[in-house]
Amino acid sequence: MATKTRTRHKRKEQSEFYFDYSLILIILFLLGFGMVMIYSTSSYEAFQEYDGDSAHFLRTQMIASILGLGLMIVVANIPYHFWEHFAVLGYVVSMGALFLVKTPLGVKSHGATRWFKIPGIPLNIQPAEIVKLCMILFLACLICKLGKNVRTWKGILIMVAVSLPHVILIKVITENLSSSIIVLGIAALMVFVADTDYKKYIFIGIVGCLAVAAVVFFIVTADSTEGMDFRSRRVNTWLHPESDPSDTGFQTLQALYAIGSGGIWGKGLGQSMQKLGFLPEAQNDMIFSIICEELGLFGAISIILMFLMLLWRLMIIATNAPDLFGSMLVVGVIGHIAIQVILNIAVVTNTIPNTGISLPFISYGGSSLMFLLIEMGLVLSVAKRMQLRET
C-alpha cells in the first residue's frame, strides 16, 4: 500500500516536471525562421502596397504568434482529459463555423470565401482550421469510446462516416480542396493507428494509388482541355507547366524559377528576385520556393530536417503517451503537420498539381498559426503526463 502510494506519488512528481524543451525549441525556431522569411518575402511588396509599411505582414504574423504562444501555454497547462467533455460540442460548433463564411461575417479574399471575421477581433479566422482541431479531438474520443470495436469494419466505417460531413462541407462551402484532403488524411491516419491490422490498409493504399494513376492517365490521354473543369486543367498544367504560363501554370512556373535559380548555395538572404512581384503568394503558400531561392539547397534541407525533428518529437510523445486518448490526440497532430508539410513542398516543387496549402509555422497566416500552436499546447499537455516505459 505504502509502496503503491509512493510510486504513484513519484510518477506524478516526475510528470509534473517533464516538459518537452526540444519540442518547444523546434517550434520557436520554426516560428522565428518563418518571421525572418515573411519579412524577406513580403517587405518589398508591402512597402509599395501599404504606403511604405514594409513590416505590414511581419507585424500581423508577430501578433498572431504571440497570441498563439499564449494560447499554447494555457492549453499546455490544462490536463488534456479536460477537453474530452467538449468533443461533441466541438464537432457541432466546427460544422457551424463552416456555415459562418456564408453569412455576412464571411470574408472574401484571393477569389474564395474561406474566412470569417468576428467583430472586434482583428484576425480573420479560417473555419477549416477549427475543423482540423475539433476533428482530432472528436476522433480521439470516438476511438477510445469504441474500444476494441475500432478493429471491426463497423468501427472503421463509423469513424469514416463521422468525418465525411466536415470533409464534404469544407469542399462545398469554402471550396478548399486542400483542407478537405488534410482533414480526411488526419482521419485516415488515426483510423490506421487505432486498428491493429495492416493488410487492409496496404490494400486500400494500393487501390488508392491505382485510382490516382488512372485519373491522371485519363486526363493526359484526353484529346483537348475543352470542357474540363478547373481541377482537371490543373492536372494538365501540372504535367506541362510551361505550356500554360499565363494561367494556372504561372504560379507553378514562377515557383520553379525561384527554386531552380537558388542552386546549391542560394542567392543569400533577402536576395530573391522572384519575390519582387513575380511569384504570387510569395509569403504565403509559396514561401518554401523563396527559401530555396535565397538559402539554396542547404536552406531547404535544413527546413525539411527541422520538420523531421518536429515529427520525431511528436512521435516520441505519441508512443509514450500515458493513455490511448493522449496518444491519439498527438497522432492527429502528427497527421495534420506531416500532411501539410508534404503537400506544400510537393506543390511548390510541382511534384503534385497546384493547390493552396500553407507551410506550417512558416507561411503567413494568422488563424492557421494560432490553431497550430493550440495543437502544440495539447501535445505539450500530453507530454507532461508522459511516462517513460521503464517505470
Added chain:
Amino acid sequence: MLTNRNYQSHRKKITVACAIFALILAGLFARLVYLMVWRADYYAQKATQLHERERSIKAARGRILDRNGVVLADNRTVCTISVIHNQIQDAGQVTEVLCRELGLSEEYVSKRVEKVSSIERVKSNVDKEVGDRIREYGLAGVKVDEDYKRYYPFGDLGSKVLGFTGADNQGIIGLEVVYEDFLQGQPGNILTVTDAKGIEVEEQGERRQEPVKGRDLRITMDRNIQSYAAQLARQVMLAKEAQRVSILVMDPRNGEVLAMVDVPEFDLNDPYGLPEQTSYAAQEEYQNLLNAMWRNGCINDTYEPGSTFKIITAAAGLEEGVVTPRSTFHCPGYILVGDRRIRCHKVAGHGAQDFVHGTMNSCNPVFITVGLRLGVENYYRYFEKFGLKKKTGIDLPGEAATIMHRMEDMGEVELATVSFGQSFQITPIQLLTTAASIINGGKRVTPHFGMEVLGNEEQGAEVLSYPIEDGIVSEETSQTLRGILELVVSEGTGKNGKVEGFSIGGKTATSQTLPRGSGRYIASFLGFAPADDPQVIALAVIHDPQGVYYGGQVAAPVIRQLFENILPYLGITKEEADKGQDE
C-alpha cells in the same frame, strides 16, 4: 474520463506512419536536389530573362561608298532632347535655355517641362553641336541622348539606287534594303534588373552589351559619272519637256553598273517631301505619289524597246546562220506577213541593201525577214538563251519581269513584231544587260552595284561576286555584230552618237508608246565604246519627248556627250585619228 491503454500495437503503427512520412519527405528532398542542382542553370537562365529589361543602344549603320571610296551614304550624330519632370530643379531656367537653343516657342517647351511624366521628349534630330551646347549647361532633369541618322551628302544623287532608311534606321528602298544585313550592325543593350512592374532594382546594377557598327558597302557606282549622267538627263528632260529620262552606264565585261539615273530623282535627305506644286487629297494618294516618286524606271518598269532590240534579232540570226553580213534584202517600204502589211519607217522603202546596211538603216522588213527565217521556235530559244525571259538578277529590289508572248501563242505576226522590238516589254536594265552580253563575246553578266563589304570589329571584308554565264553567242557573232553596230554610229542612223577620236558602236530606237496613235514616243539610244573592245556600255531612254522624237536625234546626242566626258575619265585612249576616216 477515457482511460484506454496505449497498446504496443499503437506504438508500432505510429512509428510506421512516421517512417512513411519521413520517406515521402526524403523523396521530396530528392526532387529538390534534381531541381536545384541538375535543372538549376535552366531555371536560373529563364528567371534572368524574366527579370532583365533591356534598353537598346543603336548601332551606327554601315556607310555606302562609291567605287573610289567617296561616301554616298553616311551617318550623322543627332541628339534627342528630353526632360525628366521629377529631376528638374529650376524649371524656369530649363524652359528658357531650351527655347533659346532649340528655337521653340515658350508655350511648347513649358508645357513639356511641366508635364508630370517619367520622361518627355522635347525635340529629336537636333544637331550634335546644339546638343553639346545644351549638355554644357548641366541642367538637372534635361537629358541629351545621342542617336544616328542617315545622311546623304549628295542629296538626290543616285536616289533611286541608294534608297533611304526609316525611323529605326532600317532600309526602305534601294541598296539600303538589299544590303540591310550587312549595313545594319547589331544594336547594343543596357540590361537592367527590374521587379515585376518594371521598376529598376538599383542594387543589381546594369550590364552593357556594346553595339557593333554596321559594315561599309562599296558599290560600283562612280560618283562623277553618276552625277554627270544625271546632269545630262536633267538637261534633256528640260529641253525636250520629257516626262522621264533614264540613263544607264555599265561595264559590259563584268556587269558593274557605273551609273543609273532616272530623273526626276528625289532628295534622299527628305524622301517624304513631294515636289512643291504637288497637291493631293487623301493619305492614300499621298502614299501613291511617294511610291511613284521613289520608283526606279530602269528596273521597276518595262517598255517596248523598239529598234535597239534589233541587236538581239541580229545576234540570233547571225548565230543561227540564217543571215550573214553580206546577205541581200529588198525593202519596198513594207513587208507582207501573213495577211498583214507591216510598214517600214521609211515609207518609200530602202530598196536593195545588204544586212549591214539594213542594220545601219534600221530597216524593219530586213529584221522581220531575219526573224521569219529563224522561225518561232528558234527565235524563242535564242530569246531564252540570251537570258531575256529571266530577270537580270540586279541587286536592287522590285525588278520587273519580262512581258512576252507564250511560245504557243506566237504566230508569224507576233514573231515579226518581236523581231524589231515591239509587242513585248522588257526593262531598260534587261536590254542593256542582254546587249552587253552579246557584244562582250557572249558572256551573260549579272548587272550589279554591290562590290565589296568592308570589315568591322567582328567580321572581315568580303568581295561580292555575281554569276556569269558563258557562251550565249559565239565570239565570232559577237565580233561581227560589234563591227555592224560601229557602222550604225559612224554612218547609219546613230550618227549623232559619234565621238571624235573614239570608235563607238550603237543602235537607236524610237518606239511609240501604247496605245498606238497617242503621239507619245520613247526615244532611246544604246551605245558602247570602244567598238572593238567594249569597256563601257550606256543606254539613254527618254520618255515622251516633245517636238522631234527620233532616238537618233534626241537620245544619241545624250550618250555622245556622256562618252565625250567619261571615256577619257575612264582611261580609254583615243584611237588614231585616221581610223574613223578610213571607214
